[in-house]
Amino acid sequence: MASIISDCTERFRQKLFGKTGGISEKTLQMHLGLYAIQVRRAKELLSALEKGDSPKENQIDGSLFRARKLDLSYCLSAAKSHELYFSILGGAGGAPQGTLREWIDRDFGSFDSFLRDLRTTALASESWAWTCLDQASGRLLNLLGDGSVTVPFWGAAPLLAIDMEDHAFILDFGWDRAAYLDSVLAQIDWESVARFLPLV
Amino acid sequence: MASIISDCTERFRQKLFGKTGGISEKTLQMHLGLYAIQVRRAKELLSALEKGDSPKENQIDGSLFRARKLDLSYCLSAAKSHELYFSILGGAGGAPQGTLREWIDRDFGSFDSFLRDLRTTALASESWAWTCLDQASGRLLNLLGDGSVTVPFWGAAPLLAIDMEDHAFILDFGWDRAAYLDSVLAQIDWESVARFLPLV
Amino acid sequence: MASIISDCTERFRQKLFGKTGGISEKTLQMHLGLYAIQVRRAKELLSALEKGDSPKENQIDGSLFRARKLDLSYCLSAAKSHELYFSILGGAGGAPQGTLREWIDRDFGSFDSFLRDLRTTALASESWAWTCLDQASGRLLNLLGDGSVTVPFWGAAPLLAIDMEDHAFILDFGWDRAAYLDSVLAQIDWESVARFLPLV
Amino acid sequence: MASIISDCTERFRQKLFGKTGGISEKTLQMHLGLYAIQVRRAKELLSALEKGDSPKENQIDGSLFRARKLDLSYCLSAAKSHELYFSILGGAGGAPQGTLREWIDRDFGSFDSFLRDLRTTALASESWAWTCLDQASGRLLNLLGDGSVTVPFWGAAPLLAIDMEDHAFILDFGWDRAAYLDSVLAQIDWESVARFLPLV
Numbered sequence: 001m002a003s004i005i006s007d008c009t010e011r012f013r014q015k016l017f018g019k020t021g022g023i024s025e026k027t028l029q030m031h032l033g034l035y036a037i038q039v040r041r042a043k044e045l046l047s048a049l050e051k052g053d054s055p056k057e058n059q060i061d062g063s064l065f066r067a068r069k070l071d072l073s074y075c076l077s078a079a080k081s082h083e084l085y086f087s088i089l090g091g092a093g094g095a096p097q098g099t100l101r102e103w104i105d106r107d108f109g110s111f112d113s114f115l116r117d118l119r120t121t122a123l124a125s126e127s128w129a130w131t132c133l134d135q136a137s138g139r140l141l142n143l144l145g146d147g148s149v150t151v152p153f154w155g156a157a158p159l160l161a162i163d164m165e166d167h168a169f170i171l172d173f174g175w176d177r178a179a180y181l182d183s184v185l186a187q188i189d190w191e192s193v194a195r196f197l198p199l200v
Numbered sequence: 201m202a203s204i205i206s207d208c209t210e211r212f213r214q215k216l217f218g219k220t221g222g223i224s225e226k227t228l229q230m231h232l233g234l235y236a237i238q239v240r241r242a243k244e245l246l247s248a249l250e251k252g253d254s255p256k257e258n259q260i261d262g263s264l265f266r267a268r269k270l271d272l273s274y275c276l277s278a279a280k281s282h283e284l285y286f287s288i289l290g291g292a293g294g295a296p297q298g299t300l301r302e303w304i305d306r307d308f309g310s311f312d313s314f315l316r317d318l319r320t321t322a323l324a325s326e327s328w329a330w331t332c333l334d335q336a337s338g339r340l341l342n343l344l345g346d347g348s349v350t351v352p353f354w355g356a357a358p359l360l361a362i363d364m365e366d367h368a369f370i371l372d373f374g375w376d377r378a379a380y381l382d383s384v385l386a387q388i389d390w391e392s393v394a395r396f397l398p399l400v
Numbered sequence: 401m402a403s404i405i406s407d408c409t410e411r412f413r414q415k416l417f418g419k420t421g422g423i424s425e426k427t428l429q430m431h432l433g434l435y436a437i438q439v440r441r442a443k444e445l446l447s448a449l450e451k452g453d454s455p456k457e458n459q460i461d462g463s464l465f466r467a468r469k470l471d472l473s474y475c476l477s478a479a480k481s482h483e484l485y486f487s488i489l490g491g492a493g494g495a496p497q498g499t500l501r502e503w504i505d506r507d508f509g510s511f512d513s514f515l516r517d518l519r520t521t522a523l524a525s526e527s528w529a530w531t532c533l534d535q536a537s538g539r540l541l542n543l544l545g546d547g548s549v550t551v552p553f554w555g556a557a558p559l560l561a562i563d564m565e566d567h568a569f570i571l572d573f574g575w576d577r578a579a580y581l582d583s584v585l586a587q588i589d590w591e592s593v594a595r596f597l598p599l600v
Numbered sequence: 601m602a603s604i605i606s607d608c609t610e611r612f613r614q615k616l617f618g619k620t621g622g623i624s625e626k627t628l629q630m631h632l633g634l635y636a637i638q639v640r641r642a643k644e645l646l647s648a649l650e651k652g653d654s655p656k657e658n659q660i661d662g663s664l665f666r667a668r669k670l671d672l673s674y675c676l677s678a679a680k681s682h683e684l685y686f687s688i689l690g691g692a693g694g695a696p697q698g699t700l701r702e703w704i705d706r707d708f709g710s711f712d713s714f715l716r717d718l719r720t721t722a723l724a725s726e727s728w729a730w731t732c733l734d735q736a737s738g739r740l741l742n743l744l745g746d747g748s749v750t751v752p753f754w755g756a757a758p759l760l761a762i763d764m765e766d767h768a769f770i771l772d773f774g775w776d777r778a779a780y781l782d783s784v785l786a787q788i789d790w791e792s793v794a795r796f797l798p799l800v
Contacts, residue, residue, distance in 0.1 A: 002337040002338065002339075003337060004334050004336070004337050004339055004341075030770065030774055030775060033774075033775055034775065037775075045463075063467035063471050064463060064464045064467065065324055066324035066325075066344070066467065067464065067467035068463050069321060069344050070348065070349055071463050072341075072343070073353050074349070076352070076353035077352070077353040077354055080353060081354065084354075120265055124265055125266075134204050136202065136204070137202040137204050138202065139202075139203075142269075143269055143272070143273055144266070144269050144270065146747075147347070147348050147547065147746075147748065149273045149274070149350050150349055151350070151351035151352070151353060151356075152272075152273040152276070152277070152350075152351070153272075153273050153276035153277040153280060153351060154277055154280040154281065154284075155280065155357070158354055165766065166765065166766035167770055170630065170766065170767055170770060170771065171770065171771060174630055175633055175634065175637075230570065230575060233574075234575065237575075245663075263667035263668050263671055264663060264664045266667065267663035267664065267666065267667035268663050271663050346748075347546075347547025348547065348747045348748060365566065366566035366570065367566045367570055370430065370567055370571065371570065371571060374433075375430060375434065375437075402736065402738065404734050404736070404737050465720055465721075465724055466725075466744070469744050470746060470748065472741075472743070472752075472753075473743055473752040473753050474748070476752070476753035476754070477752070477753040477754055480753060480755065520665055521665075521669060524666035524669065534604050536602065536604070537602040537603060538602065539602075541604075541672075543669055543672070544666070544669050546670060547747070547748050549670055549673045549674070549750055550748065550749055550753070551751040551753060551754055551756075552672075552673040552676070552677070552750075553672075553677040554677055554680040554684075554757075554758055555680065556751075557755070558754055
């Protein structure tokens with residue numbers, strides 16, 4: 001049976017090295033290193049929780065079981081957002097075609113409006129910005145994470161993730177987050193983004 | 201086109217009144233009132249964001265656009281968790297049958313282990329406890345929310361939600377959260393829970 | 401040597417019972433019960449941390465030491481906010497005199513402006529609203545807590561705390577938070593508030 | 601009258617440049633740049649809130665006033681932690697003498713135990729670690745921040761702050777947070793730390 005998370009560092013390394021203009025190999029290397037830690041930690045937490053001994057260990061202060069479950073959510077969310085970010089980098093930028101473009105036009109009025117909203121969303125975030133599909137209604141939304149939102153809402157599926165944490169840009173762009181964002185938007189692989197749409 | 205959220209207060213009122221042993225009508229009434237506020241607020245935020253004027257308003261302190269997007273995530277998550285909670289209350293308790301039972305046995309060892317894990321998870325939470333399905337791997341997990349987790353992780357779909365916020369139990373059980381939880385577990389409608397499984 | 405926290409439940413019970421118009425004895429009873437749990441838990445966490453064995457226990461997943469330290473901050477903050485809230489309830493309301501009034505007038509323009517700001521602050525909060533003194537500059541500010549703010553900022557000293565969590569009002573006022581707030585403001589003991597000012 | 605926050609960038613630049621072994625000038629430059637943004641933003645928020653027009657602007661969705669107040673707490677806390685961190689860097693390391701050493705020995709058993717606790721606390725944090733003085737009891741504690749704790753508890757006064765956010769170490773140490781922490785501990789100016797103790 002498939003496991004909940006597995007380490008795709010090598011695949012992303014081969015896909016991305018030499019193809020992320022503006023984002024240096026040193027940044028990518030560190031980024032992949034952080035992702036690998038999040039995957040390993042999620043696996044350790046899953047394994048510790050499966051042993052089922054937590055509630056007993058925990059009689060004194062009730063902290064460990066709770067902390068493990070919350071940390072697991074955090075590590076899985078962060079690792080999966082990293083996987084999506086690595087999946088959509090290294091492309092040719094421009095604009096999407098086909099169904100994705102139609103849905104963007106339908107829900108944002110135009111691709112330019114969508115980009116403006118995505119940029120503002122990303123610059124307002126200190127963790128992640130995502131383009132999400134609400135699976136129940138089929139609508140697209142740009143939303144952001146912060147301390148209190150690791151995943152925006154039940155039923156949201158992410159199509160596109162932009163990492164706005166310090167480590168994503170600081171080596172290459174200092175605090176110029178807008179320049180980093182330009183660089184990301186100029187290399188989005190829209191065909192990869194479209195692959196996360198449900199078949200219609 | 202379907203909207204992202206719509207108000208189901210009336211449907212839940214008719215489904216639940218007179219059928220939630222231990223949980224009083226006064227509590228249900230207040231609970232449905234809070235849910236209706238969350239739905240209304242999510243709609244207002246979606247509408248304010250769709251007008252697209254936020255970025256400009258926002259020049260001085262950058263707070264409003266960000267706050268609206270985060271509040272939207274919060275309201276949608278809370279409203280959808282409430283909908284799930286109302287959907288699975290008012291049943292006969294006991295234990296599930298069929299595929300759901302097989303998957304529980306597979307992922308937790310036994311229904312008793314699953315219940316023990318769910319109870320511990322719920323008692324460790326001050327907001328929500330959920331049984332989630334990881335859509336990618338097909339595995340079940342019990343996880344909890346708190347300030348930093350409104351939804352556990354990308355790709356999780358909720359099958360069962362238990363509200364552990366003060367307003368869910370304080371009128372009927374005071375601080376006896378364990379008694380409230382017993383009452384919820386004794387009235388879970390397992391057929392409704394099973395309906396959230398993907399068809400296999 | 402004084403301990404960091406001690407249980408003042410009995411003192412508050414004697415001070416408040418029969419003197420909190422609008423806030424019932426049942427609510428007070430539950431409120432004091434929650435406070436006693438927070439004090440006990442803070443003491444247990446201090447004791448567990450003092451044994452100094454945490455880092456070793458923690459080799460597998462790094463969660464327990466971190467969770468205990470964060471939980472300690474949370475319990476101390478919540479217990480101390482409760483102590484302040486219980487200290488300023490049960491009075492005659494009205495308006496403060498003397499230095500406190502002068503500082504309010506200086507920093508908010510008038511007592512009415514202060515009250516308006518405090519009301520709006522409290523209604524925007526789902527946990528606490530406080531009037532704080534910035535110890536370095538001597539200025540007063542009304543601020544609020546939420547998931548990401550248990551105490552507003554370094555150097556702030558609280559003069560007045562208003563509990564806006566569900567358990568503070570739901571038994572007596574349902575969701576009518578404004579009516580609860582009116583009841584609190586009508587019974588603030590301004591002399592107790594003034595006692596938290598530094599001597600000048 | 602003193603303002604709640606003022607920009608000390610120039611003072612810290614002159615104090616620290618050339619004196620922070622292991623922490624590069626490029627890192628310091630970026631660090632001071634971030635601090636200057638936090639101070640400016642806190643001042644803008646104070647000014648926007650003082651105009652008193654927030655509640656009215658806010659009728660539609662209740663978000664702006666709340667967001668400004670929470671952002672203000674966040675910016676003040678972050679700026680004040682940065683000021684403390686800059687104040688205690690660039691020294692000779694070693695161990696403190698006098699009252700500070702006595703209090704450390706009293707509350708942690710020995711300076712080595714204190715250092716071990718401080719190291720574990722810092723490595724468990726993704727934002728800040730602090731040595732705090734509980735003003736009411738006179739006891740010292742090492743605590744950490746995260747999304748839900750910007751300041752540990754009411755009445756805590758910080759003596760020492762260590763920045764554990766990515767931008768503090770990533771340029772100079774990559775993900776080797778332990779090496780960064782060694783570098784900080786080797787350059788703590790213990791006389792500056794002791795200056796934050798109350799006179800006894």
